[in-house]
């Protein structure tokens with residue numbers, strides 16, 4: 001074994017020891033069928049169901065994203081779903097007009113940004129979907 005390969009496999013061992021699963025990034029159209037979780041329809045014809053934490057699941061339930069080209073990073077479950085990384089890792093994007101956009105929600109009244117759909121915690125109005133190129137503004 002060469003020194004470089006040894007270093008690489010040592011790295012992998014450390015990653016496993018730290019509990020980091022290998023992640024993959026998939027890109028496809030967000031689709032859903034009645035009563036089923038949202039899924040990504042990949043270019044090769046495969047459909048991969050998506051799951052995630054509570055806030056990510058909230059985004060996946062947002063019908064405003066249906067049919068959009070999305071990118072998700074996570075790990076494959078034994079059942080063949082993609083478990084998306086936690087919401088703070090920013091692992092879910094929309095691709096639109098050759099741009100990679102963060103999925104955010106915005107309350108114009110309070111100027112409050114959130115990362116899952118629902119009512120603004122301040123004024124209780126429904127937040128608006130706001131796809132953004134950058135998170136600083």
Ligand SMILES: [Zn+2]
Nearest residue numbers: 107110120123
């Ligand atoms: Zn508000």
